[in-house]
Amino acid sequence: SQTIHQWPATLVQPVGSPLSLECTVEGTSNPNLYWYRQAAGRGLQLLFYSVGIGQISSEVPQNLSASRPQDRQFILSSKKLLLSDSGFYLCAWSGTGGEETQYFGPGTRLLVL
Amino acid sequence: GENVEQHPSTLSVQEGDSAVIKCTYSDSASNYFPWYKQELGKGPQLIIDIRSNVGEKKDQRIAVTLNKTAKHFSLHITETQPEDSAVYFCAASIYGNNRLAFGKGNQVVVIP
Numbered sequence A: 001s002q003t004i005h006q007w008p009a010t011l012v013q014p015v016g017s018p019l020s021l022e023c024t025v026e027g028t029s030n031p032n033l034y035w036y037r038q039a040a041g042r043g044l045q046l047l048f049y050s051v052g053i054g055q056i057s058s059e060v061p062q063n064l065s066a067s068r069p070q071d072r073q074f075i076l077s078s079k080k081l082l083l084s085d086s087g088f089y090l091c092a093w094s095g096t097g098g099e100e101t102q103y104f105g106p107g108t109r110l111l112v113l
Numbered sequence B: 001g002e003n004v005e006q007h008p009s010t011l012s013v014q015e016g017d018s019a020v021i022k023c024t025y026s027d028s029a030s031n032y033f034p035w036y037k038q039e040l041g042k043g044p045q046l047i048i049d050i051r052s053n054v055g056e057k058k059d060q061r062i063a064v065t066l067n068k069t070a071k072h073f074s075l076h077i078t079e080t081q082p083e084d085s086a087v088y089f090c091a092a093s094i095y096g097n098n099r100l101a102f103g104k105g106n107q108v109v110v111i112p
Helices: none
Strands: A003-007 A010-013 A019-026 A032-038 A045-052 A055-058 A064-070 A073-078 A087-094 A108-112 B004-007 B010-014 B019-025 B032-038 B045-051 B056-059 B062-067 B072-077 B086-092 B106-111
Touching: A003 A087, A010 A019, A019 A032, A019 A087, A019 A108, A032 A073, A045 A064, A045 A073, A055 A064, A073 A087, B004 B086, B010 B019, B019 B086, B019 B106, B032 B062, B045 B056, B045 B062, B072 B086
Parallel strands: A010 A108, B010 B106
Antiparallel strands: A003 A019, A019 A073, A032 A045, A032 A087, A045 A055, A064 A073, A087 A108, B004 B019, B019 B072, B032 B045, B032 B086, B056 B062, B062 B072, B086 B106
């Protein structure tokens, strides 16, 4: 069966510091991968998605970036965090070939102080 | 792009009663409609989904209905229990689009 991991689970970072969040998927090949952000009490905002290694689509302009160095690894990064980057970051995967169902990871709670 | 709206934003029900959450979508080409349940501090979990060639789908105490003409779909939870308390998200997508358009979520509170 497929599983999705995210780490760290919780992160407190000062403004201006760098960020690296990691997501890995097990039990599937060539998944589509997604990064979402969820502000407190709000909906899900799609940040990036990837249909393959090195292929990243950005949904919103911001100071975040994403990379996919391996088939089942998706990384969310920032060079300098802003207060507004605080939130709950969720990684998700779906199958290829038009399969729409997305499966979410446990999330990373980021607090920027 | 697709726009999905959920109503009501918060729903309180007595334990044992039924809860209904309704979503509307804008793009008539959408053909896949999942529902997710998110408990506090956790990632959303898929609980049920429906495709446009089906009008209703049931799984134990939950069911989803789809009205393509009116472009809305609903989640029905019967015999609610305290563990049903969570935020529920609906979504819609078009096959091959690789993306889901999510509603803003409904907070469901089951009162014991």
